[in-house]
Amino acid sequence: QKEVEQNSGPLSVPEGAIASLNCTYSDRGSQSFFWYRQYSGKSPELIMFIYSNGDKEDGRFTAQLNKASQYVSLLIRDSQPSDSATYLCAVLTNAGGTSYGKLTFGQGTILTVHP
């Protein structure tokens, strides 16, 4: 059973701070990693993806991947109250020899950014 684990939180940070969200995964063969944001009652919204070890930055978001430790993280700089949401880590499991597959999600981390 391939697992994706996240601390469910809630994680509370003040406005303007850096929020750090973490995720571990069990399938060492996983190659593609995603962060989705989900507001209450809404669908997951893709915000970051990362395939290679190291950091990937996009605006206020930085995704970090360490395949040796099977660890993915998301940093949100200059956090805003509008960033308050559940952040879902997802790992792509490829369908036998193909480049597409299904996403396995973690349970999500609830982030609250307070003014």
Added chain:
Amino acid sequence: EPEVTQTPSHQVTQMGQEVILRCVPISNHLYFYWYRQILGQKVEFLVSFYNNEISEKSEIFDDQFSVERPDGSNFTLKIRSTKLEDSAMYFCASSDNRLEYFGPGTRLTVT
């Protein structure tokens, strides 16, 4: 910006009834998925569909479930005889072989 659309947004049905949830994937995408999320729980994979056939399905996707792409734009999920435990948000997603984009979801309530 292209997006995945789903109808209806909310479906209420009685136990034992059939429901069909509809999705219009992003037009140039070839890979389609259904996921579900029971209230307070993880998003769970149900089924993937490519080249007019199921490419993978989960243990949840039993004989009560079926998918179809009846024309060039729609992608449907049918639940033949709904159970109380089928109550959940059902999300359709489509992919360009790299990134999966989710529709807004259909909230299914089985009474």
